[in-house]
Amino acid sequence: MASGIYVATSGAVARQNQLEIVANNLANVDTDGFREQQVSFQEVLVDEVDAPNRRMVALGRTYGSQRQGSLKTTNNPRDLAIEGTGHFVVGTESGQQLTRALTLQLSPRGDLQDAFGRRVFGETGPIILDDLESVRVDRRGQLVRDGEVLDRIRTVDVANPSGLQPTGLGLQQPTQESGGPFLVEAQVVAGALESSNVNALESMVQLVQLQREYQTLSRAISSYREAEEGLIEAARS
Amino acid sequence: MTRALYTAATGMQAQQLKIDVIANNLANVNTDGFKKSRATFQDLVYQTLTTAQPDAGTGTVNGIQVGLGSRPQSTARDFREGSLRNTGNQLDLAITGEGFMQVRLPSGEVAYTRNGALSLDAEGRLRTQQGYLLEPEVVVPPEVGDLSISPEGVVSVRTEADNEIIELGQLELVTTVNKSAFEGIGENLYRLEGDSRDLLIGTPGTEGFGRLQQGFLEGSNVQVVEEMIAMISGQRAYEANSRVIRTSDEMMQETNRLR
Numbered sequence: 001m002a003s004g005i006y007v008a009t010s011g012a013v014a015r016q017n018q019l020e021i022v023a024n025n026l027a028n029v030d031t032d033g034f035r036e037q038q039v040s041f042q043e044v045l046v047d048e049v050d051a052p053n054r055r056m057v058a059l060g061r062t063y064g065s066q067r068q069g070s071l072k073t074t075n076n077p078r079d080l081a082i083e084g085t086g087h088f089v090v091g092t093e094s095g096q097q098l099t100r101a102l103t104l105q106l107s108p109r110g111d112l113q114d115a116f117g118r119r120v121f122g123e124t125g126p127i128i129l130d131d132l133e134s135v136r137v138d139r140r141g142q143l144v145r146d147g148e149v150l151d152r153i154r155t156v157d158v159a160n161p162s163g164l165q166p167t168g169l170g171l172q173q174p175t176q177e178s179g180g181p182f183l184v185e186a187q188v189v190a191g192a193l194e195s196s197n198v199n200a201l202e203s204m205v206q207l208v209q210l211q212r213e214y215q216t217l218s219r220a221i222s223s224y225r226e227a228e229e230g231l232i233e234a235a236r237s
Numbered sequence: 238m239t240r241a242l243y244t245a246a247t248g249m250q251a252q253q254l255k256i257d258v259i260a261n262n263l264a265n266v267n268t269d270g271f272k273k274s275r276a277t278f279q280d281l282v283y284q285t286l287t288t289a290q291p292d293a294g295t296g297t298v299n300g301i302q303v304g305l306g307s308r309p310q311s312t313a314r315d316f317r318e319g320s321l322r323n324t325g326n327q328l329d330l331a332i333t334g335e336g337f338m339q340v341r342l343p344s345g346e347v348a349y350t351r352n353g354a355l356s357l358d359a360e361g362r363l364r365t366q367q368g369y370l371l372e373p374e375v376v377v378p379p380e381v382g383d384l385s386i387s388p389e390g391v392v393s394v395r396t397e398a399d400n401e402i403i404e405l406g407q408l409e410l411v412t413t414v415n416k417s418a419f420e421g422i423g424e425n426l427y428r429l430e431g432d433s434r435d436l437l438i439g440t441p442g443t444e445g446f447g448r449l450q451q452g453f454l455e456g457s458n459v460q461v462v463e464e465m466i467a468m469i470s471g472q473r474a475y476e477a478n479s480r481v482i483r484t485s486d487e488m489m490q491e492t493n494r495l496r
Contacts, residue, residue: 023241024304027248
């Protein structure tokens with residue numbers, strides 16, 4: 001059997017996976033702080049007995065787009081967004097994770113939390129306040145009450161933000177590729193949230209393109225089969 | 238590809254909810270004291286197709302992760318003030334600034350409202366248009382002259398006979414540290430979810446509380462243009478997701494045609 005049929009199949013499978021990623025991007029076109037997932041293809045060399053160095057294609061990796069999503073004002077002074085680079089830090093069961101959109105609230109015990117009850121971190125550790133209503137968040141992320149700075153909401157960045165791994169619920173987790181988080185001064189905007197950075201138009205183009213490519217590869221698979229049938233016919237006659 | 242089908246379906250459900258919320262906002266564009274809501278979404282869990290592994294050529298590589306769509310996170314209420322409207326009715330009250338009026342439901346439960354269109358019941362007690370008594374109770378005796386309510390919430394009347402001013406009671410306002418704990422229960426009423434210790438009760442006009450404006454009502458804070466734009470973007474996002482379903486379906490047909 002010609003090896004080309006396997007190559008065409010590997011390409012078709014890669015397009016199926018790409019479709020799933022585009023579907024997720026479009027499903028999250030309205031998710032605040034969402035980072036569009038982009039995908040790269042890579043060549044895979046497969047050594048088999050009959051075909052050394054057979055070239056196949058597969059999805060290489062997924063990475064988050066770092067394009068800034070547009071900031072939309074919400075008029076809730078406890079919605080926080082970051083302009084430019086940087087991430088907020090919240091505590092989860094699996095350690096500290098990063099997020100681009102934060103809505104502050106206070107637990108009955110006075111712990112500063114995000115909208116899901118995950119702890120929000122300050123300069124030195126978790127932040128405890130007696131009242132949130134009178135607190136204003138300034139451009140540097142400082143919690144200010146009557147001109148007095150109470151704490152600063154921790155903002156971090158990583159060496160390679162596109163290597164961050166999304167874990168759902170608006171969170172991203174540092175990986176080996178992104179590098180560990182380090183403290184930075186981010187430009188915090190209160191009363192706004194960062195919209196999803198998915199570009200719907202681009203995603204639709206990807207969708208059309210990958211479908212056409214899938215069709216082409218399907219034709220190729222069929223052609224290989226027909227050619228093979230022709231060969232068998234020829235051998236018979 | 239079946240994953241893509243379900244992922245797109247979650248996106249469509251999310252946009253459906255967004256339109257539902259917008260529909261309710263638009264339906265209440267003329268409801269006094271109404272506060273609009275906004276649906277927010279979050280991404281669902283991610284599935285790892287291949288884990289990250291070191292690659293001699295390119296250094297470490299990320300794995301391939303496929304997200305499984307989005308889901309509604311909350312419908313956050315926007316408590317911004319609506320515009321005030323002069324009605325000239327002496328039993329209409331608007332709150333300028335923070336605060337809610339407290340009413341007692343027939344069940345004995347307390348609810349909160351910003352709609353100050355009041356009336357009197359048969360015994361002269363101040364109540365809302367739906368008939369819920371204001372808390373604390375204020376009784377207006379029959380056959381008195383003009384009722385006046387000061388910005389600080391003092392209810393008084395001028396007697397017709399000797400032109401004397403009698404104070405009948407004091408209205409109170411309620412605020413809370415965490416307004417997102419207010420849950421709408423219809424009829425312009427909110428119920429406090431969770432701990433009532435977070436409630437602050439105070440006199441109108443004091444620090445942290447708004448003032449009362451007699452003869453005015455607070456209109457709905459829904460902005461029609463804003464809602465229309467949100468509706469258009471919601472509809473387009475819905476279409477985009479349905480397009481994913483179609484693409485996925487067509488690709489599966491393509492697969493079935495292979496022979």
